[in-house]
Amino acid sequence: MRIRIDHTSHYRYDPPVRRVVQSHRLIPAECANQRVEQWQVTVPGGTAGGAFTDGAGDQVQGWTIAGPVSEVVVRVQGVVETTDCAGVLRGHRERVPPVAWLGATPATAVDAALADLARSVAAPDGLALAHALCNAVGAAIAYRPGVTHAHTTAAEALALGEGVCQDHTHALIACAHLREMPARYVSGYMQATEDGSPHEAAHAWAEIWVEGLGWVGFDASNSCCPDERYVRLGCGVDARDAAPIRGVALGQTVESLDVSVAVEAAQQ
Amino acid sequence: MQAFFDEMKSGGAVRAPYAQLQDWLAAMPAELRNLKQAEAEALFRRIGITFAVYGEGGDPDRLIPFDMFPRVFTALEWHRLERGIRQRARALNAFLADVYDRGEIVRAGIVPGRLVYLNEAYEKAMAGIRPPRGVFSHIVGIDLVRTGADEFFVLEDNCRTPSGVSYMLENREIMMRMFPDLFRGNRIEPVDGYPEALRRTLASVAPPKCDREPTIAILTPGHFNSAYYEHSFLADLMGVELVEGQDLFVEGDRVWMRTTEGPQPVDVIYRRIDDAFIDPLCFRPDSMLGIAGLMDVYRSGGVTICSAPGAGVADDKAVYTFVPEMVRFYLGEEPILPNVPTWQCAKSEDLKYVLSHLPDLVVKEVHGSGGYGMLVGPKATSEQVEAFRARLVERPENYIAQPTLALSTVPSFVEEGVAPRHVDLRPYCLVGERIELVPGGLTRVALREGSLVVNSSQGGGVKDTWVLAQ
Structure with missing residues (x-):
């Protein structure tokens, strides 16, 4: 596309x-x-x-x-x-090893509620677990612009139960970390959905390291993996670090x- | 009663390098000594050298006691130390270049990935960056202790901005001024080449975009910093600019210095500011000390920062235990200077041993410095040991333990006269195009009787350190 x-x-x-x-x-x-x-x-x-x-x-x-x-x-x-790679980031050259993406920042720090959310799902393997966490975060934080701001943390967004793609992404990173999966914040663009459902053209999603596959994108705001509608600009430990x-x-x-x-x- | 190796008198006889000092001592009556001591203190006060050694805290305006009795190494002793220090500085830099590149030592299973990449001192912003000549730590301070005639151990490495070198230079200056005869009678290797060697080292790591004689600046947090004296002293001796963050700015792909003749590009920055504060755009956004955009200029080859941000991952106390492995892995050599045997409390077996031998061990915080948050088992009361035990059980990963070393002693002037006091040594190894090391370093001395803690915040002082010429 x-x-x-x-x-x-x-x-x-x-x-x-x-x-x-x-x-x-x-x-x-x-x-x-x-x-x-x-x-x-x-x-x-x-x-x-x-x-x-x-x-x-x-x-x-x-x-x-x-x-x-x-x-x-x-x-x-x-x-x-763009090419649809079923969410898997392919052929991207980088030096930072996955283990370096296990550390939290204030925005992605795990509190008791995030830990409960992360432990609420079970899955047979890493890929299934990442999907389950992505869906759990999307269900726990409803998409609603205007209630959170640039400095809202994952824990705060979960407590509110509402937020935007930045909040979904922070929460998903926190949950993945708790399950010992390296995770990071990706900023980029997303092409508007056909049916006019809410979206942000300047978008953010998470990438989670899945053994055997590598980095896989998860968009908790849209309950999907990035496909050919997504353009990736860069990544970081949280929104501030990944800011375009x-x-x-x-x-x-x-x-x-x-x-x-x-x-x-x-x-x- | 533990026996300590005294560097002047072993087995009752005076060791050769100290022979002349024995005569010097005998010829100095107590009144003269007190007079000289007062003179030395007045000189230090006049110079204004009163800062605490890096990270030690304490009262910044307190004078660190200067002990006039020198510490002496023979040429042969120094030769071995020098080889060991150079080797270690090479290995530490190879480790840094590796972990910010492919991380071969982690892939090989020698150093755990988590220890490196989740370390507070690891800077992700440095991944994939190769600084000029591949050097990350340009001034490596290696703290050494001695336990016997031929027994030396590395206590810790300092790869960021080890301080105290101004003491090394001033101690010598003052000794030469007060006791010129001593320097006529002994052939003592000079240390005053250090500032020029440091300047040469910094110039040799100028960035690719520098096409002329490099401009060097020392970046200080300002005169409120306890080591400000050292910053201005070194700038003065090297003939380079001393700047604060507000004196520099980024324009295009270079860093510029405001001068009375307009902006001048700066090529090499010897920073005496912690990583977190050097660039609010990259690190702490609330930093008022740094230069916005500095890291982007650095990473694109427009300026060199010494030491490189993230160099601290090599001097972490838990990473320390792997340095002998680094020497073997990167250099294919056997370590010349051994580590102190160290138990890592994060490992359950080690923790078990440590808990059952607490009264015999020294326990340190992994990220601590300055002799705080530390237990010296043999010197502690049983209440102190028990209190520490509770902290250890609560956060074992935060601690390492080492045997109580029988640190060597050197005669020192104390109130009662002359008495042996425990010492350590911090040589300053310069790494650039070449590796350079001035003979000697800074000797710190625990002036309290029986104390093994040489930190100035814990009653430590300093001595002039001699290496005798061959």
Whole structure:
């Protein structure tokens, strides 16, 4: 499937700041699941910094914007050819071993309720267990935008019983860790579902390490594994670590952000 | 009563390297000694060197006692130590380069993956990154203890930013100023080449994007830091800039320093700030000490950070037990300097042994430093032993245990006159294009009678350390 993406992040700073430094994970890695046909990231007024591929196989690019800065517009446009690999991440080169993805962060820390949820399922093997955990998390946290925020932890989202893809993903990572399965946070895009059910075009899901298969994606928000509708940008231990755009604004200010994402099937 | 090896007098006879000091001592009446001691303290105060050695806490403005009685090694003794230290520094760097690359030592089943990759000091951000010349730890401080004429053990490794080298330099400076005759009579290897060797080491790991004589800067947390004196002292002696985070910024693919002549690119940063604080974009977002974007510039080859973030995974106390294996695995050599035998309380068999021998052992926290959170079995009361037992049972994985070592003693000036006091040694090994080591290091001395804890926070002092020329 060919997917066209147009993603704009518009940051505003009031009052203007001295300098903005960003670190982007905005370039899809080439692997069996996806091939980049066209890709372009623009930051008007910005200076591109060093680029490199990190240990998790993601392309990282630094940007600096010299002040005074009152706004930064990051625009990502591209076309990706995707292939359905039944959720398995194939041909992705990385250095970090699976065991390194067993550690928790404040966002993915396990509390008693998460532990109960993780232990509530039984399965004959790792793959079945990961599916069962994915379904259990989706059932325990209803999809509802607006009730959680960027810093909500997995434990808090489960207590609320509601959340968005970020909360589902944090909770699924926590549950997988409790069952001794390496797990991580993936950020990317998802093409809109046909029937108009709720979705977020800028999306997030979890990858769980399944012995014998490798990294397998699990989308608890949609109770499925990533297929050809998904474009993977990068991964990390939690949402902050995997953020497609991380930034620091130097100076006292109030930052606001507007994001628009269009993800659609491209013409052949 | 345990017998200790005294480095000056073994079996009643004065050992050869100390012969001249014996005469020096005999020729110094108590009044002169007290006068000299007061003079030495006044000199240290005037210099302002009052900081605690890395991570030891305590009162930052307290003067660390300087003991005028030097500690002496023969050329032969030092030769063996030097070979052992170089070997260990090579193995530790090979380990770091490996675990941030393919992790062969873990794949080979020699070091457990969890111990490395779930270690607090492991930095995932460094995976797949090869720093210039493959060096992660550029200044390796290896703490050594001695138990006999030819018996030395490595107590711990310091791969991040070992401090205290300014004491090594100042101790020598002050001894030479106060007792010039001693240095005329003995052929003592100089240590004053250290700053230039450090500068050379740092320059040799300039990043790929540097195409001229590299600009080096020491990054300090600021003058409130207890080791600020050492930061400014080294910057001064090397002739490099001393900077704080706010003096540097990232623009494009380089790091720049604000100067009166406009921004200048910086190539090598010798940072004396912990990993967590060097870049708010990559690590702790609340850090006010670091430089936003530094890690992206570093990882794309625009600047070199010394030591590399994540180097601490090699000096963890539980990883320490595997260093002899690292020497065999990476270098194909037998370790020249042995480890102290160590029981890992995380292992149930080891824990069982430790619990039944607590009064004889030294028990340490895996991540602890500075002599806190530590049990010295033979010196502890039975209540202290029992209290520690409870902590051990509760969190065994947090502790390691070692036999109480019969640390060697060196004569030291104490109130009653001259008496043997226990010592250790921290040499500073520089790793860059070459491995360099100035002869000697920092000798720390436990000035309390019978004490085996040399940390300054626990009543420790320092001595000038001599290596005699051949």
